[in-house]
Amino acid sequence: MPRTTIPSLGLAALIALTVPVAAQEPVAIRVAAEAKEPARESALVSTEWLEKNLDAQRLRIVEVSVEPGQYERGHIPGAQNVAWHSDLVETVTRDIAGPEKFAALLRRLGIDRDTTVVLYGDNNNWFAAWGAWVLAQYGLVDNVKLLDGGRKKWEAEKRPLDTRTPEVAASTFQAAPASPALRARFADVLAVARRERDEQILDIRSPDEFSGKVIAPAGVQELAIRAGHIPGSVNVPWAKAVNPDGTIKSTAELKALYAAAGIDGSKPIITSCRIGERSSHSWFVLSRILGYPVRNYDGSWTEYGNAVGVPVVNLAGTVWGGK
Known part of the structure; x- marks a missing residue:
């Protein structure tokens, strides 16, 4: 069966290197694409579209939220719940869910390769995008969408909850081993930090985390020994890609946002944050909407900031939490 063309050319090229053609079959449900932004329309669905298609047979809706209890207090009708910290990862080793665990999850969710999957969650789809990144590594790309605006927009519009x-x-x-094409490892970012590889690292943490003023966001456990960022990386906080209503900004706005930091898709990009979850949101925006070649570094600062003998930039001048 011929392979479906993925609008994000950078992502398609990476996936095609390692995912079998059989894992890229056409999907049964298509969202009407507008000529002005076809990649955006392939990656996102609107709240209006989803409410009209809640009963579609080849559609599965999945919530992946940050805060516990969100799903239980009310979710989009027909949505199933996925816990990122137990369902999408191996709970003993620090890794994404392996083929057996991932396949068991998707069988439970009723998802096949011809199913259209709409992911959504709280906090502007922060962990929903993490889910999309994990699914993409197993060849589920063009048929996986984010609900533009996530829970925030759905609830603000007083759409039905169940x-x-x-x-x-x-x-x-059935799942083959995950593709390594969308995932950056410690050795990859270290090579960039040492200028041995001509790639760009996009750090999407807050400016205070990037500068080294703090190691982790307020109220979040500090998991790294050092504060700062990987040499050569640039900082564009992930939330800058989102409008006040939770929707993702237009293609033109996104291009301008990242171009201001020197990111234009002309070089391979590695997204990074603290543990790889916020950076998966930027990975989704850059790869699925802008079509840039992007890998996500889920080791992120928790791994890099704890490594021995690696170069670190600390603009705030903090060491061990003090001056």
């Missing part, structure tokens, strides 16, 4: 857990027929999903 507290019942839907019953879905299990799928027969």
Whole structure:
């Protein structure tokens, strides 16, 4: 069967290197694409579209939220709940879910390779984008969408919520090993930091984290020994890609935002944050909407900031939490 063309050419090229053609079959449900922004329309669905298509047979809606209890207090009708910290990862080793665990999850969710999957969550789809990144590594790309605006927009528009857990027929999903093409490792970012590789690192943490003023956001456990950032990286906080209503900014606005930091897709990009979750949101925006070649570094500052003998930039002059 011919392979579906993925609008994000950078992402498609990376996936095609390692994912079998059989894992890239056409999807049954298509969202109408507007000529002005086809990649955006392939990556996102609107709240209006989703409410009209809640009963579509080849559609699965999945919530991946940050705060516990969001799903239980009310979710989009038909949505199923996925916990990023237990369902999408290996709970003993620090890794994404392996093929067996991932396949079992998707079978439970009733997802096959011809299913259209709409992911959404709280905090402007922060962890929903993490889910999209994990799914992409297993070849689920063009049929995986984010709900533009996530829970925030759905609730603000007073669209229906449900507290019942839907019953879905299990799928027969099978998973090959995850593709390494969308994931950066410690050795990759160290090579960039040492100027041994001509790639760009986009650090999407807050300016205070990037400068080294703080190691982690307020109220979040500090998991690194040193504060600062990887040499050569540039800082564009992930939330700058989002409008006040939670929707992702226009293609033109996104291009201008990243171009101001020297990111224009002409070089391979590595996104990084603290543990790789916020950076998956920027990975989604850059790869799925702008079509740039991007890998996400889920080791991020928790791994790099704890490594021995690596170069670090600390603009705030802090060491061990003090001056």
